[in-house]
Amino acid sequence: MKRNFFSIALLTIAFSAYSQKYEFQTVKDIEATPVTSQGQTGTCWSFSSTSFLEAEIIRTSGKQIDLSEMYNVRHTYPKKAWNYVMRQGKAQFSEGGLNHDVIDSAIGFGIVPLSAYSGLVGNATTLDHSKMASxxxxxxxxxxxxxKKLGSKWKKEVSDILDNYMGADVAEFTYEGKKYTPKSFLEMTKLKLEDYVTISSFTHEPFYKKFILDIPDNFSNGSFYNLPLDEFIQNIDNALENGYTLALDADVSERTFSAKxxxxxxxENEADNKTILTEIKKEKxxxxxxxxxxxxxFNTTDDHLMHIVGKLKDQKGNIYYxxxxxxxxxxxxxxxxxxxVPYMKLKAISVLVNKNALSKKTQKEVGL
Structure with missing residues (x-):
């Protein structure tokens, strides 16, 4: 009997050692603005990129500025409309976009604080673009x-719809007692938009070259630097280690991606799909x-854009972003x-990062 109790005790200890609840310890935590909500919109690309730019302002100046996500959405929709019309409907028209679309918009139209442009009209308190997009x-x-040869009246009509659902464009505003235009506000932040590049890793294109990634939301044909997979991950780590955050485009359709x-x-084993969300299991x-x-x-698709702001490790030493x-x-x-790390290696489509955060080797290889 004592031997049986002893055997059960050993099995219990072994099982508990194998199946451990997650306990996380911070490895690197870079200051960023608080978590917010994109509401009922498909504008994660702007929330991701805007949060990234806010962190860049904090990194360079120490100042927290709550930027408007919707201002750059407002200026990106006409570009989407142009792409759709001029391609004679043979292109996707959706709420989606990518990180470089916000950078492109900021270069063309500047940026504004949330206080100057919320994207909410009337008594609305949450964002909802479902009717607008339709x-x-x-x-x-x-x-x-x-x-049909209807001409270009659609430009004014698109602008009217955007005004109706998001509010009219802003040309001038006051922030902390000073008057700005969107472009002068961008200058005040001292953001260097030309410093931001997107890196990725796919084997169907040459490494260390720029390429246009063929995914539906890349309507603006943005270019990506292609890196070997290990070097792609090494550059994410290098950026974080040196105090830079990164904007992330990733697939979140996996059952083992759980916001909850x-x-x-x-x-490694599909049988662990459920338990791995609460217990440490071996990964693929x-x-x-x-x-x-x-x-x-198409098991990995361009689903959702977020913002990498640090690293953690569990009690077994496994690293997480x-x-x-x-x-x-x-x-x-x-x-x-x-x-x-395995999730990032498999499911990260790309990251937007300051080119100065890349390793010296990578900068040299891609010609930056």
Whole structure:
């Protein structure tokens, strides 16, 4: 009997050692603005990029400025409409976009604080673009039909719809007692928009070259620097180690991406899909070949954009990236997702980063 109790005790100890609840310790935490919510909109790309720019302002000046996400959304929609009409409806028109779209908008139209442009009209307290996006697409479809020859009246009509749902564009405003235009406000922040580059890793294009990634939301044909997978991850780590955050585009369709649990992992065994959200389990080894396969068979798609602001480790020493989400604070970890290295290697489409945060080797290889 004593021997049986002893055996059960050993099994219990072994099981508890194998199945441990997550306990996280901060490795690197870079100051950023608080988690917010994108509401009922498909504008994660602007929330991700805007949060990234806010962190860049903090890094360079120590000043927290709550920037308007909707200002750059307001200036990106006409570009989407142009792309859709001039491609005669043979392009996607949606709420989606990518990190470089905010950079492009800021270069062209500047930036403003949230106090100057909220994107809310009337008594609205939360963002909701479902009707606006549908109305814009309905408007544009006949203009995209070359047989109808309707001219370019759609430009004014698009602007009217945006004004109706988001508010009129802003040309001048006051911030902390000073008057600014969107471009003079950008100058005040001292952001160097030409310093931001996007890196990625795919085997169907040459490494260390720029390429246009063929994903639906890349309507503006933005370019990406292509790196070997290990070097892609090394540059994410290098940026964080040196105090730079990164804007992330990733697939979040996996069952093991859980905003509720605040965890994103890739288990080695599918049987662990549920338990791995609360307990440490062994994760899959991600190779460049497997990453490419999952991209080409559409298991990895351009789903959601977020903001990498730090690193953590669990009690077994496994490393996770601290990723700021834009789905509010009611989710696990206060709105942050702790993303494992295997998840990042497999599911990260790209990251936007300051070129000075890249390793010297990478800068040399890509010619920066």
């Amino acid at each position: 109305e814009l697409e309905t408007l544009l479809k006949p203009y995209a039909d070359p047989s 649990s605040g965890i994103a992992v890739i288990p 080894n991600i190779t460049p070949e497997f990453r490419q396969q999952e991209f080409e068979n 601290k990723v700021k989400n834009s789905w509010g604070t009611d989710n696990g970890n206060g709105g942050y997702v702790y993303m494992s």
